[in-house]
Amino acid sequence: MIDFNYRAITAEGRTISGRQSATSEADLEARLARMQLELLQAKPVRTTTLFARKRLEGKELINIFIHLQTLSQAGVPLFESLLDLRDSADTP
Structure with missing residues (x-):
């Protein structure tokens, strides 16, 4: 429907x-x-899907990877790092 x-x-x-x-x-x-x-x-009604969301800008993407690198070097497991990124994001 x-x-x-x-x-x-x-x-x-x-x-x-x-x-x-x-x-x-x-x-x-x-x-x-x-x-x-x-x-x-x-x-x-236009529905948005997970893949139809706004693309990340280059600067945002760089910040994500720097954050992941820092957490990885600190020994934080990848899953917990991703949860931390999700929780600290400005937009869902």
């Missing part, structure tokens, strides 16, 4: 907005019709 942001019009002529899951835009239109709403506009 796909999440859609939609705008629809009620039987009274009032415009409403919302979000609804449907298998397609036609399915969304049918679902809204059962609620006595007429679809005006529908857009699929």
Whole structure:
């Protein structure tokens, strides 16, 4: 199923907005019709995945590796080093 942001019009002529899951835009239109709403506009909601996130800048990447090197030289296990990096990150 796909999440859609939609705008629809009620039987009274009032415009409403919302979000609804449907298998397609036609399915969304049918679902809204059962609620006595007429679809005006529908857009699929863009979902971000782990790999669609913003890329790291060069400076950030260098800082990560310096941090990992420092922790490695101090004898901290890699897993704990990665947890430390995660916990100290400005952005998730």
